[in-house]
Amino acid sequence: MVEENWQSALSEYVVDPNIKAQVRNKFNFRPFKQAPASKVHQDNLITLDSLDFSKYREGPEGFKERKELAKQLEGSVTKYGFFALQNFGISQEWIDEILSLSQSTFEEPDEVKSQFIGGEHNLPEEEGRPLGIVKGTGYKPLGYWKYTNDTPDQVEAFNLRHFGQFDTFFNRTKYPEFVKGNLDVISFFFNYIHREVLRRVLNLFDLILERPEGTLYEQYFLIVQGDLKRSPDGWGRFLYYHPVSDDYNMKASNVWMRGHTDSSALTFILSQSILSLQIREHDTNEWKYVGHTPGALIVNIGDMFQQLTGGYFKSSIHRVITAPEDQRGYYRNTAIYFCYPVPYAYLDPDSLASPKLKRLGYKRDESQERITVRQWSDAKGTFFNKSSGANRTKDISLFGRPSVGSLIGEDVPEAATNVWINT
Numbered sequence: 092m093v094e095e096n097w098q099s100a101l102s103e104y105v106v107d108p109n110i111k112a113q114v115r116n117k118f119n120f121r122p123f124k125q126a127p128a129s130k131v132h133q134d135n136l137i138t139l140d141s142l143d144f145s146k147y148r149e150g151p152e153g154f155k156e157r158k159e160l161a162k163q164l165e166g167s168v169t170k171y172g173f174f175a176l177q178n179f180g181i182s183q184e185w186i187d188e189i190l191s192l193s194q195s196t197f198e199e200p201d202e203v204k205s206q207f208i209g210g211e212h213n214l215p216e217e218e219g220r221p222l223g224i225v226k227g228t229g230y231k232p233l234g235y236w237k238y239t240n241d242t243p244d245q246v247e248a249f250n251l252r253h254f255g256q257f258d259t260f261f262n263r264t265k266y267p268e269f270v271k272g273n274l275d276v277i278s279f280f281f282n283y284i285h286r287e288v289l290r291r292v293l294n295l296f297d298l299i300l301e302r303p304e305g306t307l308y309e310q311y312f313l314i315v316q317g318d319l320k321r322s323p324d325g326w327g328r329f330l331y332y333h334p335v336s337d338d339y340n341m342k343a344s345n346v347w348m349r350g351h352t353d354s355s356a357l358t359f360i361l362s363q364s365i366l367s368l369q370i371r372e373h374d375t376n377e378w379k380y381v382g383h384t385p386g387a388l389i390v391n392i393g394d395m396f397q398q399l400t401g402g403y404f405k406s407s408i409h410r411v412i413t414a415p416e417d418q419r420g421y422y423r424n425t426a427i428y429f430c431y432p433v434p435y436a437y438l439d440p441d442s443l444a445s446p447k448l449k450r451l452g453y454k455r456d457e458s459q460e461r462i463t464v465r466q467w468s469d470a471k472g473t474f475f476n477k478s479s480g481a482n483r484t485k486d487i488s489l490f491g492r493p494s495v496g497s498l499i500g501e502d503v504p505e506a507a508t509n510v511w512i513n514t
């Protein structure tokens with residue numbers, strides 16, 4: 092199947108330059124001030140495998156390099172479920188523009204924000220879905236989640252659904268003024284990650300799984316213009332962590348975002364300078380910091396790729412801890428793409444038909460009902476959408492599958508140790 096020429100299709104939706112200049116002026120659009128590099132916790136850093144994507148070449152002449160990249164990737168996705176991607180095609184200048192867009196998005200006045208709360212303007216096709224604050228287009232307000240001691244969270248988010256569905260994204264969705272005036276740049280950024288970066292990463296996964304390159308993308312991630320039900324169901328997000336007080340740190344045990352695994356297939360995060368993201372090593376249960384790789388994407392495997400591969404790929408438990416002493420006072424600003432497969436796909440290795448998984452013995456657990464992307468997405472989304480609750484650190488089990496949604500402190504629920512079991 093031939094993919095549409097997305098860049099030329101998108102150029103039809105360019106925002107009037109006068110309107111863009113006007114909103115940028117009105118919202119004090121300016122460079123985002125990144126915290127200087129941290130010097131602490133250097134002994135507790137994890138060194139993620141870093142893939143140099145400038146080595147990726149299309150066509151038969153690039154096959155050897157792609158095989159080498161795939162080999163490098165296999166260790167990361169099967170051990171940590173995390174890796175870094177350098178030289179992935181987006182310049183530092185462009186990354187800076189995205190961070191500036193994120194910054195100004197969170198500087199809309201509160202009365203405007205309150206009219207664009209996530210999940211309040213869902214499309215008719217999304218009627219009845221529990222998208223809520225966590226998955227619906229719009230803001231997740233500061234303090235929506237309550238952490239330990241009823242402490243309100245200090246992270247704001249803005250979700251952008253359907254950026255690959257041009258008519259829906261530009262004409263059928265409501266946005267605050269600043270976002271609306273910059274939709275073309277925002278859409279271009281997330282489309283680039285989906286259609287260029289994700290596609291290449293999936294080709295490497297195909298090589299790992301011993302299937303022809305292009306299979307995963309076509310089977311699970313192809314966007315069909317105008318057909319939301321047959322298109323992959325992920326979303327982009329701006330994420331803005333506010334500086335916290337000593338009192339907050341004491342009450343919330345330094346948690347900026349609780350430990351969890353992502354429900355996505357893959358998550359792409361723009362690397363940023365505040366040393367806060369931690370992965371919990373599955374063999375030792377120790378939390379380790381993910382260092383900053385300037386200009387890179389930090390990519391992690393989510394629950395769906397773990398399920399699709401029968402547990403061969405790992406959906407790592409991660410969390411965000413408040414800034415270290417030498418970076419306090421700074422905002423932590425990033426953009427994320429939570430990438431989901433088409434909603435009707437089954438989440439088990441039968442659908443993948445990978446000779447490699449078969450040989451290694453990763454297979455569907457026949458004692459469990461088969462579930463689809465939509466089912467997992469809605470069930471885990473419902474969990475993430477709950478604002479509070481004293482029992483949040485307990486195991487969660489969805490459709491008989493143990494999972495992790497909300498770890499606080501050092502609690503290690505039973506499920507957290509089970510997620511690695513190869514069924």
Ligand SMILES: O=C(O)CCC(=O)C(=O)O
Nearest residue numbers: 330348353360368409411
């Ligand atoms: O802020 C980050 O670096 C990661 C956030 C995260 O894990 C998430 O939103 O799922």
Ligand SMILES: [Fe+2]
Nearest residue numbers: 351352353409
């Ligand atoms: Fe996450």
